[in-house]
Amino acid sequence: AAYPDSRIIMLTGFASIATAVQAVKLGADDYLTKPVDFAALLQCISTADSSDTPQSAEADTALLSPDQLEWEHIQRTLEQFDGNIS
Secondary structure, X not given: OOOOOOOXXXXXXXXXXXXXXXXXHOOOOEEXXXXXXXXXXXXXXXXXXXXXXOHHHXXXXXXXXXXXXXXXXXXXXHHHOOOOOO
């Protein structure tokens, strides 16, 4: 609120589609995963216009490995059942 013209870039080591969507809903302009590609970070910082969906989140969802798909499924299940694993 204090800096309305600032860009919000979410950088995480535990990326998921659910957290990317939540970050955007809460006002993030971009969502990057660690280890971050320096060129992608520079592009995010230098991008003047913000969009509703971060470009990096779109790219990440298109290139999910089997391990990432498994992790996504576990995260969705945990979210669906409020973290109950019993």
